[in-house]
Amino acid sequence: MTLTKSASLVLKAEQARPARITESLESFPPKSIAADSAAELLLAYSPWARALNEVNLHITVRPEEIAEAVEAYNEVAHLLVAKLHWPLEAISILPQGSASTKTLIRSPIGNQKFDIDAVCQVDISEIDASDPMGFFQSVGDALGELEAEAKKRCWNIPFPKKPFYLEFTPSVPLATVSAQTPSSIAPRYRAAQRYQATALAVADTPTEQWKTSNPEGITTWVDDTAKRRLIVELSMEAMAIDKRADVAPVPSQEVQIIDTLRVAIRLFKRHRDMCVRRGIIAADVKPISIIIVTLLTSCYEGLADLGRTYNHPVELLDELASLMSHLVLKLEGQYRVDNPTVDGENFAEKWNQDGGARYRAFVAWCNTLSADLKTILALTDPQEISKRAREVFGIPAPTIDDTGLSSIGYRTPPATRPGRGLA
Incomplete structure (x- = not known):
């Protein structure tokens, strides 16, 4: 069988990664849960799903x-x-x-x-x-x-x-x-x-x-890929949140955790921004958003092409995070993240012009993301899970304003120049 480009990237990444982010998910669902007990499976994952969804809701543009x-x-x-x-x-x-x-x-x-x-x-x-x-x-x-x-x-x-x-x-x-x-x-x-x-x-x-x-x-490409379901058929209505009407011409930014590809893109972008806030990577070499979008969508597409399935969106988020850093190609000494819609365009072109600074920042961010997710997924107490997720993604403790969303109380840093559209 001829493999798609995305499937080949995933197989390469699986061979390159040392392990999944956390072994705690390898044994899920717990043996005490019957294979056909969707409600119990959802309940088992709910503390992590609820904490990550809290982050997802907070970072949604109003x-x-x-x-x-x-x-x-x-x-x-x-x-x-x-x-x-x-x-x-x-x-x-x-x-x-x-x-x-x-x-x-x-x-x-x-x-x-x-x-x-x-x-x-x-x-x-x-x-x-x-x-x-x-x-x-x-x-x-x-x-x-x-x-x-x-x-x-x-x-x-x-x-x-x-x-x-x-x-x-x-x-x-x-x-x-x-x-x-x-x-x-x-x-x-x-x-x-x-x-x-x-x-x-x-x-x-x-x-x-x-x-x-x-x-x-x-x-x-993102829309078509996101529609491919990698989660086994559960009672996903249990994870649904209320929808608001779309506002044309800009699509509504409401995204549910079952829309795992988009949730991953959003959470990982927010984590990248927090790594800049925490001084782990510098703002001028942080991974641009189009690279994150391309790597995660390619990974999701490849997993779908390979027929992989997961019990819950939390499992799939874990998988995407553990594979992402290994999806970057290096051909003839040059880093590549190819634009799937324009042949020959390399979104990582600047990575080959800065002595490796951007690639090192990308790896540092991926390693921090893996470590932070490992910490969250190793916890079992719902309150501790929620607390750690808020700390990692920069969400303050539950002080709710009149919009229903928490406001962030960080000190404002010096102004930075806006990006270039794809940044």
């Missing part, structure tokens, strides 16, 4: 903040229409990155902004496809009154009175650009066949050329 992002999208769209005289129907502004994959999280610092990534797709007939930099700059000029700042491939819009800043990437459909300027895309950045329909061209300011991008493809 619905009213998502609603503000919707307003910001509309403001940007109408400004482009007014300044560039583009018809409104020629512009499509969509969430990308964490906002679109439902893995957006709150900062561990109470008043620090989070970033909302957005991509602006423009009808090719409205622009000169042979001039990517002219297109990029025209968008920036139109957003001047919003104090937009140019980044590598996007414009950062600070929105001073909002709880977020917007990373705004102008783009055009890749197929339309290719038809007019076939030599303008770097040959090593081609849209993967599976995701060609959603591929975009974005202006790459360092090269002053078009570059292939596919945020919708990434979202589709």
Whole structure:
């Protein structure tokens, strides 16, 4: 049988890891629980599930903040229409990155902004496809009154009175650009066949050329992978939490623990941020979110391709954490985390340009994550489990505000520069 790329990565990672994070889960479910007793199995895992779900709920971005992002999208769209005289129907502004994959999280610092990534797709007939930099700059000029700042491939819009800043990437459909300027895309950045329909061209300011991008493809990959059930059929309704209505165009960020891939991405991103707070890794070399998303989704996909199943989401979280650090490829001395939607793009490219600083930070974070999860999963008293989980993920003891979510009381550190959309 021919193995998929993700399945091969998982098999390699299983051979490389010394052991699972905690042997305590190897013997689950307890022998005293009948194999068909779903209720007892859920009960046995409930202290850990409840503690991790408490973290998951706390780091969820509030619905009213998502609603503000919707307003910001509309403001940007109408400004482009007014300044560039583009018809409104020629512009499509969509969430990308964490906002679109439902893995957006709150900062561990109470008043620090989070970033909302957005991509602006423009009808090719409205622009000169042979001039990517002219297109990029025209968008920036139109957003001047919003104090937009140019980044590598996007414009950062600070929105001073909002709880977020917007990373705004102008783009055009890749197929339309290719038809007019076939030599303008770097040959090593081609849209993967599976995701060609959603591929975009974005202006790459360092090269002053078009570059292939596919945020919708990434979202589709994560969505499709997350739907593959690795948990044996239990009475999962017992783990359900109330849902809130989605807020368009930014998806609702409510995620249940049974949605284990997204919960893993969110929890691990939060743990990474806490490792920066704890001084374990430096902020300028911390693993960027797209690398975490890619490694975890590849791992989940590989486990599904191999037909692996787990008794409970806690078991699967343990598995994902123990395998993650061993999924990074090193080929001809170069670290690789391949973009599944753009052939040739390496999300870990900077890891090969800094003397190994980013890779060492990644390993240090993974080791700390494993140690912290091992501590949590070795506990048996529900109160101790909850206490340790709150400490590890930066959730204060249960002081509940009027929104139903705890607020974090850390001292605010010096301001840091926002990321570059995928960070």
